[in-house]
Amino acid sequence: MTRRDSSYEQQRVKAPVYLRITIPDTDRKGKDGMFVLSVQTNMPRYKRQSYQNVTRSYLEFVRLREHLVEEHPEAIVPVLPPERSLVSAADVHSMRQFLERISHHPVLSQDYELQLFIESEFGFLPPAKPKRILGKLLDIGVKRFSSGASAGLSLGSGSGDTDDEFEEERAIASKVESKLQIVIKNLDKEIKARRDFSSKEAELATLSNTLAASESIPELARAFKLLAKPLDGMAKASKAQVGGDATVLGSFLDYKLQHVQALGSALDYRLSVLGEYDAAIRSTESKRKTMERLRSSTSINPEKVTDSIDDLEDAQLFEGNMKKRLEQVSAALTKDLEGYRQQSEDDFLRALRQYSQRQIGFERAKLEELESVGAGIKADAALGQTASHTALHTS
Known part of the structure; x- marks a missing residue:
């Protein structure tokens, strides 16, 4: 070179x-x-x-x-x-x-x-995962070195984190997940009620057309006819609006729920690694106490001493590996949390902007329909005045 x-x-x-x-x-x-x-x-x-x-x-x-x-x-x-x-x-x-x-x-x-x-040139299908030997060895190590030492240890949601930042994030994620589930249920009810309302608007428009056709008084017939068109337009706008809200809001809330659950899963995993590390510490301490008892014993069994030394060294090695793993997981999660917060803010602002723009468009469409009623009334009144003047001059 x-x-x-x-x-x-x-x-x-x-x-x-x-x-x-x-x-x-x-x-x-x-x-x-x-x-x-x-x-x-x-x-x-x-x-x-x-x-x-x-x-x-x-x-x-x-x-x-x-x-x-x-x-x-x-x-x-x-x-x-x-x-x-x-x-x-x-x-x-x-x-x-x-x-x-x-x-x-x-x-x-x-x-x-x-x-x-x-x-991949032929689509993507992840290959079947081989048996994870390292994972099996890790599980065996956890069981071996935490036996007895981890009695009473629980890794469920009730178990606390030793790091205040992670514990706070865990509590917030749990509350947000619960609130989002409630909001999603309430949104479903609200969407259903608004769909029913848009159906009633459409029925009212149909009724106005029917009354206009059957009304014998010309003025009332024109009024019903004038009212039917904006009612029909508002019903269509309402139907499209509620459908869009179900898509935009519903999709965002489902997306946000999954995002929070992804955070919760990562925090749960760190907590499980923390539990394994705590168990490894207690196991090492237990092996060390066993060594001290053997040293202070008046009758020393060489085989037991050798086994005890091997057990202590293995426990210390496993504890060191678990400590390193916990540090890696904690560092990665700390960095991920920064991105998570920024992503959550960006996602919320984007969804709010999209939702607001849609609402403005639909409300403008409804306003135009209502304004058409006023314009129709003015045109009808002007037509009536012209007819009156014509009749007066004729007489």
């Missing part, structure tokens, strides 16, 4: 690692809509630096997220937007946001299955 090549290689290695995934287009052909991806990266393990026209279905996105949740329980994995039969511009934006959050995540962006998701 020449000096120039060596210098170039050093610059390439020092360059910030990036993974950019965008959705420039969608393919609506066939039964299921497909998202067309464009990918740029300088990660050395990828086969190429650019991938174009990578088509993936919503189901393949679901498979990817399920894998990430299972493989990285310590991470707050971004939530997928809801599946739609017709993919709108807002849906594409939400899917772009999902991919952007994954590609910027320090852990998730390095996942090997994500690379397969991008590079």
Whole structure:
């Protein structure tokens, strides 16, 4: 390798690692809509630096997220937007946001299955996971070194966290999840009531048309006819409005609920690792006390001493590994919490903006219908005055 090549290689290695995934287009052909991806990266393990026209279905996105949740329980994995039969511009934006959050995540962006998701030429189906030997050994270690020492330890929701920040986040997440479930139920009731109301508006418009046709007094017939059109227009606007609210608000609340649950799952995982670490500490202390008893014993059994030393060393090693694991999980979760808070704020403001714009549009449509009544009354009054003047001049 020449000096120039060596210098170039050093610059390439020092360059910030990036993974950019965008959705420039969608393919609506066939039964299921497909998202067309464009990918740029300088990660050395990828086969190429650019991938174009990578088509993936919503189901393949679901498979990817399920894998990430299972493989990285310590991470707050971004939530997928809801599946739609017709993919709108807002849906594409939400899917772009999902991919952007994954590609910027320090852990998730390095996942090997994500690379397969991008590079696979025949769709994405995560391979069956091999038996996790390390996980089995970890479980065996927990059972071995926590036997007896962890009696009474509970990892449920009632168990507290030793870190105030994580304990506070845990309490907030639990409350938000509970409140969101209540809000979703109340929204369903409110949507149903408003749908019934829009149906009554449509019935009233039909009734006005019927009365206009059967009314013998011309003035009343014109009034009923004049009223029927805006009532029908308002009924249609109300129906579209409530349908949009069910989609926009309902989807956002479901999305937010899943987002909070993702946070809760990550906090629960840290708590389980903390419980295992606490059990390992108690186990090490128990083994140490056993050693001290053997040392102070008048009759020493060499075999027991050897076994006790081995047990203590194993317990200390396991405790050290669990401490390191807890530190890794805590550091990753602390960083994820910063992103979670910012994402929650961004998601809320985006949903509020979208909802407000829709409401303004529908309310303007209703106002125009009501204003048409006033314009119709004025036109009818002017027509009546003209007829009166004509009759007066004729007489």
